[in-house]
Amino acid sequence: MKPVIKMGQRNPSWSTRWPERISYGLSDAADNLVFQMMTTYLLFFYTDVYGLSPSAVAILFVVARIADVAESFIIGVMIDATHSRFGKSRPFFLWYAVPYVVFAILTFITPNFSYGGKLAWAYFTYLGLGFLYTAVNLPITSILPTMSQNSRELTLLGVIRQFFGSLVQIIVAVFTLPLVAFFGHGNQRAGFLGTIILFGVISLFLILNTFIHVRERFANPNIAHQPIKSVLAMMKRNQPWIVISVSILLYWLVTAIKNQTTIYYFKYVMGNENLVPYANSFTFTSLIGVLLIMRITETQSKKHTMISGIITAFxxxxxxxxxxxxxxxxxxxxxxxxxxxxxxxxxxxxxxxIADTIRYGVSMGVQAEGILASTDDFGVNVGLGLGGLITAGLFHVSGYVANHTQNAATITMINVNYVWIPLVIYAVMFFVMRLYDERQILDQIDN
Structure with a gap:
């Protein structure tokens, strides 16, 4: 049995090789195949394909996000409480991959129920999918600081992860509607179902591939399973973790609002739904931003690199x-x-x-990668939920009617969602990130 290397122990050598790095990165690609379908097209699917009202969808999103708040923490606790020969985070890829893909497909099935039955089906499938998404996505973040103790290597792994995640995000944004047309032949219900089945099968293969190839190497068994009371006390003192948690929530809030509004903007304001794939194709430049991270962080701190990204987005x-x-x-x-x-x-x-804040927590005597990493999925879930609530709620108030010419109030609301709310959120993100104390982390984890 290989010896366990304590987290926080200075070890500048690189631990991973390219097959493991690529497999780790593909885990985010796997989740994004389904995740981007949810963030970009599920609201449209529910209102314009499945036939639910915007107000009913808004309430569903609120309920789902309330559930997700608890689920992120629960999955984090489950990870930190896991004792297995595979580690703490890695087995979740194996245990939850199949249920996750099954519920993704069920979410886009449109049974011929009454309106109440359709709504109940949407609640059952969407809430289930939310829990299972957290179960396969949160371990991607929690496993990172256990793969290496080399800061540059962790940055490389994070960049590889986001490169593949962003690449798949672009693929879903650009090719979903053409695939819907291909599979449906004019029937969007059949088209969306065929598309999610394709994405689901690929996602399953990639998640299992991650389980096979990644490894947890750095752990301290003396502090790896601390009581919740000790974890919460550490979290209160982990100021950088609090700041990055708020920033994550704001990022996913602005992403949800923009993504969900895009198809409405081009369909009802521009009058050309077919422009959506072209507009989304320009998001490929997010890959440029991801790749720039390794170069910029050679001379700039991660905090200032993050702030430069926010300014560029603004x-x-x-x-x-x-x-x-x-x-x-x-x-x-x-x-x-x-x-x-x-x-x-x-x-x-x-x-x-987040990996840095986890390592900072270790320096305070608590290894709680599951709970601290849950802030990522917490931010995703709450941001998406609030984004969906804001979008659907404003559309409902303005008198939105699916598949009809919209009134002036609804057109105004679409523009507000697409332009002005994101501008405000980016500005708030800038001021929040200025509070991030990176020196506080480096003084501890580099010693």
């Missing part, structure tokens, strides 16, 4: 605003191009900076 959003109100599609696409570079930098750093 500038891109300003350009989007000009494109919307000047009705210039080229300017709009240019704004998406710039905005996506900034978003790539931001999201690429998230798991890396």
């Amino acid at each position: 500038i891109g959003q300003v350009v989007i605003a000009f494109g919307v109100y000047l009705k210039m599609i080229a300017v709009l696409f240019g704004g998406i191009f710039i905005n996506s570079i900034g978003n790539g930098i931001v999201i690429g750093l998230v798991s890396i900076m």
Whole structure:
């Protein structure tokens, strides 16, 4: 049996090799195949395909996000309480991969029930999918600081993860509607189902591949299973963790609002739903942002790299605003191009900076990678839920009617969602990240 290396023990050597790095990165690609279907198209699917009202969907999203708040913490506790020959995080890829894919497919099945039956089915499948998504996604973040103790290697692993995650995000955004058309032949119900089955099968293979190839190497059994009371006390003193947690929530809030509004903007404001894949194709520049992380962090701190990403995303959003109100599609696409570079930098750093806060927690005598990593899924779930609530709620208040010409109030609400709310959120993110005390972390984990 190989000896366990204590977390926090100085060890600058690199631990992973490329097959493991690629397999780790593909775990995020696997989850994003389904996740991006949810964030980008599920609201549209529920209102315009399945036939639920925006108000009913808004309530569903609220209920789901309340459940997800508890689920993120529960899965985190489950990870920290796990004793297995595979480690604490790694076995979750094996245990939950199949149920996750099954519920993803069930979510896009449209049974011929009464309206109440349809709503009940949506609650059952969507709530189940939310729990299982957390069960396969949270371990991606919690396992990272146990794979290596080399800071540059952790940055590389985080970049690889986000590169594949962003790549799949772009693939889903660009190819979902064409695949829906291909599988459905004019029937969007059949088209969405065929598309999610394809994505689900690929996702299952990639999640299991991650389980086979990744390893947990660095652990301290003396502090790896601390009582909740000790973990909570550490979290209160972990100021960088609190700041990055708030930033994650804000990022996913703005992402949800923009992604969910995109198809409505092009369908009802631009009058051309077929432009959605073209608009989404410009988000490929998020990959540029992700790849820039390794270069920028050679000379800049992770905090300042994150702030530069937020500023870039804000500038891109300003350009989007000009494109919307000047009705210039080229300017709009240019704004998406710039905005996506900034978003790539931001999201690429998230798991890396969480890993730093986990290692900082170890320096305080508590190894709780499961609970601390749950902030990532907590931010995702709450951000998406609030984003869906805001979008669906504003549409309902403005008098939105699916598949009809929209009134002036609804058009205004679409523009507010697509332009102004994201601008405000990016500004708030900037001021929040300025509170991040990176020196506080480095003084502890580098010693």
